[in-house]
Amino acid sequence: MDFDAVLLLSFGGPEAPDQVMPFLENVTRGRGIPTERLAAVAEHYLHFGGVSPINGINRGLIEQLRAELVETGLELPVYFGNRNWEPYVEDAVKAMRDNGVRRAAVFATSAWGGYSSCMQYVEDIARGREAAGERAPELVKLRQYYDHPLFVEMFAESIADAAATLPAELRDDARLVFTAHSIPLAARSRCGEDLYARQVAYASALVAAAAGYRDYDQVWQSRSGPPQVPWLEPDVGDHLSALAQAGVKAVIVCPIGFVSDHIEVVWDLDNELREQAAESGIAFARASTPNADRRFARLVVDLINEMREGREPIRTQAPPGLEAPPLQGCSINGALCTPRCVKP
Structure with missing residues (x-):
């Protein structure tokens, strides 16, 4: 063709x-x-x-x-x-x-x-x-x-770059957290049962392995609409609170669900989540997306x-x-x- x-x-x-x-x-x-x-x-x-x-x-x-x-x-x-x-x-x-x-x-x-x-x-x-x-x-x-080798490579490299910005004494124990845009639970079966959620989970596993992480978390962000409508969880903010309560001192957040640093990355993560991390005493690093x-x-x-x-x-x-x-x-x-x- x-x-x-x-x-x-x-x-x-x-x-x-x-x-x-x-x-x-x-x-x-x-x-x-x-x-x-x-x-x-x-x-x-x-x-x-x-x-x-x-x-x-x-x-x-x-x-x-x-x-x-x-x-x-x-x-x-x-x-x-x-x-x-x-x-x-x-x-x-x-x-x-x-x-x-x-x-x-x-x-x-x-x-x-x-x-x-x-x-x-x-x-x-x-x-x-x-x-x-x-x-x-x-x-x-x-x-x-989502599983193309270059897609995986770019995110794995960006995780390493983000980790390097953390205080040296916290890097080895930093928790890796993948995040993607949440969707209503009612939308999960469109285009195949749980297709979107399964693809995000799979890509997270591929990138974590490529970046050398055996343990990581995969969460969701940027939900909207009425609070009574259920969306994919856990929310990244709620998860960060749970990590703080568990004594985690540093996080690397990878916006695996986004291919560019648009508003839901630079506001929801770089502003709101970073501020929440600072208030909780957690060192915060955000991996870049592929961008250009x-x-x-x-x-x-x-x-x-x-x-x-x-x-x-x-x-x-x-x-x-x-x-x-x-x-x-x-x-x-x-x-x-x-x-x-x-x-x-």
Whole structure:
């Protein structure tokens, strides 16, 4: 399967204070979220001048991807589209149509399966093609990549870098904690029974092994919605409190569920959780995400070449006794890659 372009498809984020509330309204449209709740979340963005890091990180990744494509002999144009803010995916697909693109590989900035992590990007593809009309290019969403060797390598290296920032006398006993975005328990069975949670747990095990840790914890963060609706637990803040009560003196927090240091990393972890750790007398280190690492661009090119060459996916070998969860393949033109994916 040949491609004549690449589309980086992401979540989007505001880039000025007056964009924050319209962006949050886009994200939550149809969910009945009270205005006062949106205003509270808006303060997280305004703390950083109303600018989410995500668009800047993605632009940096696109530059790395363009360089990697040239270096490997695939001089494909790279387009950028978001779900919730400019540049919108609809505009990106229209530009591709106008530039004569016939088939593009779509790289989503989410490594996982599940509705929010995968199927919503499939819906974005379908919506973009509908906006572009009859001459819309064929769009092929590349597979999930939570166990790709480069994904594992980048996180393992970032854990080592984070550990090095702790006081020397605390490093050996620091507790490694992996965290990912929580989801409602009602969403666990979409796209396969517990698929998202199983993939996160598996990736955590792979990265811990690669980083040289036999013991670690895997928790969740950034839940939202009414408190009576159950979400995946334990919450990272509650877990940190439990560690403090157990006498833990240092933690390394790895945001395994995120591929960039966007607002739910730099606010929820770097501000709120770091402050909680300081109040509890715990030394805190946060591992970086892949962001615009050149290896991340190399990972994208590898996924593209898998499709071009029709070869088997490259996956990190599972440690003994650990079973790899399903790895869902590509989705073409917004069609579901598995009939088990259902809309909420």
